[in-house]
Amino acid sequence: MALDKEALLAVYRTMQTIRVFEDRVHVENTTGDIPGFVHLYAGEEAIATGVCCNLTDADAIGSTHRGHGHCIAKGCDVKAMMKELFGKKEGLCGGKGGSMHIADMERGMLGANAIVGGSPPLAIGAALSHKTRGTDGVAVSFSGDGASNQGTCFESLNMAVVLKLPCIFVFENNGFGEGTGADYHVGSGDIGGRAAAFGMPMTKVDGVDFFAVQEAAAEAIGRARRGEGPSAIEADVVRFYGHYEGDPQGYRKKGEGDEMRATRDCLKNFRDKTLGDGTLTATELDAIDAEIAQLIDEAVVEARAAEFPSVNDLLTDVYISY
Amino acid sequence: MPKKSIRIALQEAVVLEMRRDPNVIVIGEDVAGGAGCSGDRGTYGGAMGVTKGLIEEFGDERVIDTPITESALVGMAAGAAATGLRPIAELMFVDFMGVCFDQVLNQAAKFRYMFGGKATTPLVVRTMMGAGFRAAAQHSQMLYNLFTAVPGVKCVIPSNAYDAKGLLIQAIRDDDVVIFFNHKAIYDFEDEVPDEAYTIPFGEANIVREGEDVTIVAFSRMVHTANDAAKSLEKDGISVELIDPRTSSPLDEESIIESVENTGRLVIVDEGTPRCGLAGDVAGMVAEKAFHALKAPIIQVTAPHTPVPFSPVLEDAYIPSAAKVEEAVRKVMTMSRDAVSAS
Structure with a gap:
């Protein structure tokens, strides 16, 4: 099903928001006031967006340590996200989670996850919840190529087939598990093929082609909503930045990230296609760019000015304190 | 004597033991780094760079990069340990023990006893722990x-570079399962460290400072925190004896x-959470075995239960x-x- 103009503009807004958010977090973490570990999603926007534009707040997603993009695509408030990254009280998790644990249950965002392979079991749990409660909701498990090797992932793929769960396993193959290449660490070199071997439909897509991702995701999500069980999508994609911010990336040839930005940019692909076929105009896209630039600027300014939690917050949200 | 960081002390221990014994190998995620990538091999060297460059000397058969699959890597190391090798399994963060707990808890730790003393498992799992990096709930x-x-696991908790080297060499030569906990916030702490190999036996505490009024038992990074407090208290005439147990199992x-028995007073400092923790363990032991000597209740200083x-x-x-x-x-x-x- 082709997206109408309004939907396409929304999609572009989401992808551009993720890109500008991540490029800015890069700056704020490297030279600014964002503390801790951050892992940036820049380059992979088409996947989160192409999948999540088929979802509603009732649907759930499980994310990864590289989770800002999933958050934004799932509709989380960007300003509250930025506040969370700055460790502020008005952040999405009250400043307690930070980048690696950013979550928003109201949006069905079950959290970024600092354990590689932590999310697939949670996603099938959300899928089970939908199935048991008799809704037409679905769950999506986002995992990287690294997590695709984890036992938790294989166990979840199998369980989803056994219980015919409304779950979609999206594998974002950006070519790296931290500083090790997928060519080395995925034995068969075929993540999607492994998922298919568990007995579910599988599609491989170019992860920098929004339209390819969206189409594959719509089909898989439709199947899940109709009670036809799980599916898998393997999306080949690129990681513009290092594994984490500050990663010297000696394992990568110099300038590889920039080269990918120049040649495998999902946003440029989207622009070229929609402008080329006349669906959208440059004026419309430029207006969104300006709007997003302002939004992210404001998000940083407001996050910086926001209050930190009080020390008393240390002992809240836990069932008992000693 | 040269001053070296904990990071360098650990690297020296690994290198010296790998040279001495061809059965010593390193297994872990990015212990070399760069496999299947367009750049250089060996530049990652584990989460803290301890094994950086080792692949040049020892090759990829002894410095083994694994997928991010903790159960398989720690379990593989346990199996290899039970069959002739002396693996050092590197687990980037101790939090990841959640992924591979069975391989330690039900497998490696049990072999020797469960098999009637017929198995030895000279396995070292070296890992990183602790708060302070803004790394939040799953990495701290x-x-x-x-x-x-x-039972069946020895736990080593070095607080300084000298101990780190001697204890790691001891751990590699030990025939039991050893979990070696390094606190992430003190990798750059320096100390005088000899170039050659030496060992420090397990179960022998280090008396960091001698004192008369209060005994402080502190673990890992908290040894430094307690020492800072002791220095400050000294100005007010309160004399602290600071003990670093160095290993929590066996415990000295x-x-x-x-x-x-000399001071009559005990404060225990532990960055862990308060219930069923090391502080409580030491407090219980002292209450049972040195009750007669206590002039006051034992105080535990720990992180909160969150x-x-x-x-x-x-x-x-x-x-x-x-x-x-203080x-x-x-x-x-x-x-x-x-x-x-x-x-």
Whole structure:
């Protein structure tokens, strides 16, 4: 099903928001006031967006340590996200989670996850919840190529087939598990093929082609909503930045990230296609760019000015304190 | 003697033992790094760079990069250990023990006893723990208490570079399962460290400073925190004896008891959470074995019973500070058995 103009503009807004958010977090973490570990999603926007534009707040997603993009695509408030990254009280998790644990249950965002392979079991749990409660909701498990090797992932793929769960396993193959290449660490070199071997439909897509991702995701999500069980999508994609911010990336040839930005940019692909076929105009896209630039600027300014939690917050949200 | 960081001391221990014994190998995620990538091999060297460059000398058959699959890598190391190798399995963060707990808890730890003494498992799992990096709930835990509670596992907790090297060499040569816990916040702490190999036996505490009024037992990074407090208290005439047990299993009970018998007062400083932790374990042991010597109740200074928070404000409040240790010592100095029974 082709997206109408309004939907396409929304999609572009989401992808551009993720890109500008991540490029800015890069700056704020490297030279600014964002503390801790951050892992940036820049380059992979088409996947989160192409999948999540088929979802509603009732649907759930499980994310990864590289989770800002999933958050934004799932509709989380960007300003509250930025506040969370700055460790502020008005952040999405009250400043307690930070980048690696950013979550928003109201949006069905079950959290970024600092354990590689932590999310697939949670996603099938959300899928089970939908199935048991008799809704037409679905769950999506986002995992990287690294997590695709984890036992938790294989166990979840199998369980989803056994219980015919409304779950979609999206594998974002950006070519790296931290500083090790997928060519080395995925034995068969075929993540999607492994998922298919568990007995579910599988599609491989170019992860920098929004339209390819969206189409594959719509089909898989439709199947899940109709009670036809799980599916898998393997999306080949690129990681513009290092594994984490500050990663010297000696394992990568110099300038590889920039080269990918120049040649495998999902946003440029989207622009070229929609402008080329006349669906959208440059004026419309430029207006969104300006709007997003302002939004992210404001998000940083407001996050910086926001209050930190009080020390008393240390002992809240836990069932008992000693 | 040259000054070296904990990071370098650990690297020296690994290199020296790998040269000495061809059965010593390193297994882990990015212990070399760069496999299947367009850049250089060996530049990653584990989460803290301890094994950086080792692949050049020892090759990829002894410095083995694995997928991010903790159960398989730790379990593989356990199986290899039970069959002739002496693997050092590198687990980037101790939190990831959650993924591979079975391989340690039910497998490696049990072999020797469960097989009637017929198996040896010379396995070292070297891992990183602790708060202070704004790394939040899944990358900042201590968890050493969990493993201290498991029979069949030895737990090593170095606080300085000299101990780190001697204890790691001891761990590699030990025939039992050893979990080697390094605190992430002190990798750059320096000390005088000999170039050659040496060992420090397990179960022998280090008396960091001698004193008469109060005994402090502190673990890992908290040794430094407690030492800061002790220096400050000294100015007010309070003399602290600071003990670094260096290993929580086996625990040097004798040194702790002897010190408490001299001072009569005990404060335990532990960055772990308060329930079923190392502080409580030491307190219980002293209450049982040196009750006669105690002039006042034992005070435990620990993190609160919460996950580790992200926000700097909260994380700073979470980690036991020198000020909190000082406060505890001043408090224990004012307490007595009479005051306790009267209250």
